[in-house]
Amino acid sequence: MFFALSKIVWFFLQPSAAFLFLSAGGFALSLTRFRRLGRACLAIGLCGLFVISFSPLGRVLTAGLEDRIPRAEITGTPAGIIVLGGAVHMEVSAARGEPAILSGGERLLAARQLAERYPGIPLLLSGGNNALLPGDEAIASEAEIMAEVLTGIGVAPERLILEKHSRNTHENAVKAKAMAAGLGASEAAPWLLITSAYHMPRALGTFRAAGFEVLPYPADYQTGGEHTFSFFYFSSDGIAFTDFAVKEWLGLTAYYLTGKTDALFPAS
Template structure:
């Protein structure tokens, strides 16, 4: 129920979607006796979308998330394992094309290649089923397995968890799969913006992990740096807004240990 509700809520209230819907409502109201409200809605939507596309909104929303958990030093003690969260593969397109189609955050899949070379004895676990609302016969884990075997990372020694649909299930099912022992050191690889919520969820699931953030979208600082491309800028706003809303929702439903988890 939580998974379905979160998908429906995100569809309607993701910033870009919300203001597009509001603009459409405003345009429709122009032909009614509520034309004044229509103009207001249309103007507000246009201003908001322009600010997201050409202003520093993404930087302001994303920087606090990405700077929350720094990457560990290169000379850290060798970890016992590496957990890689999904969110990079288009399941439907991969099934149709017959090869792995990445949609975003590809560094989640390339970073483990370097980590395996640096820590050859570390176990690697990928966790990700399908995030499709109606499910999918092709899981993200299957696509990642194909990719890692093609690049030579997977020699039959990588574990894949393919039941999870969100980060909460990532933590629960991965803990059940690897059954970590007290004192073991596990790295968690995911996008820097997604890291605070992920750490909070794994802590709540009684699976302590060490943050290894990748896929940065900002420089981690509050600044007025303007984006180069509107589509990319709106994508950063969408990602950051998704994480802030997720932090609130997961905290209210008891799925994280803090509203804004800290190191």
């Protein structure tokens, strides 16, 4: 229920859609006797779309997430490496018959580098099929597609452990903890957690709330330095940045209110 509800609510709350709906509703109202209210809604909606399209708002919101948790200092050999889904496009991968990598593909590059640095430890790939609409259940899970990518760039398949059923970060944490416990690895050695830097605060807080202490290893940075405060040239980039950032901030709030994280804004 939480998974489906979060998908539906986010469809309407994402800034681009919210401002678009507000603009469309305002235009419709402006043709009725509520024209003053309609014009106000239309103006707010269009101004909002302009702001999220070109202003640095999206980058600033993203930087606040990315700067929260740095990479942990690794001493000794970790028990294993956990890679969260979000690096591949399931539908395109299925349609094309080969892995389609998203911008979060840097998670897989980081996993490959760590796998080479620590050759004797397992890699747990966590990600199921997060399709909401019927008909997409047969598409390969994120974990399976990630495994195909990693084996293609030199990671031995016997080192990969696939968790193919989680659909969100909370399920990632719960199911990964159960699978890691079943491996019989030493509890004295920590697991490394790889996900995009903007997603690391929610991921780390969720794993802690699930009772799974991990070391953060963020990847896929999108902001940095003075570039963070520059305006966007392409409106689509600004909208994408803002939507992703707001989704993560709302996700942190929702997870905290429902007890799925150990803090409102987790830190290392």
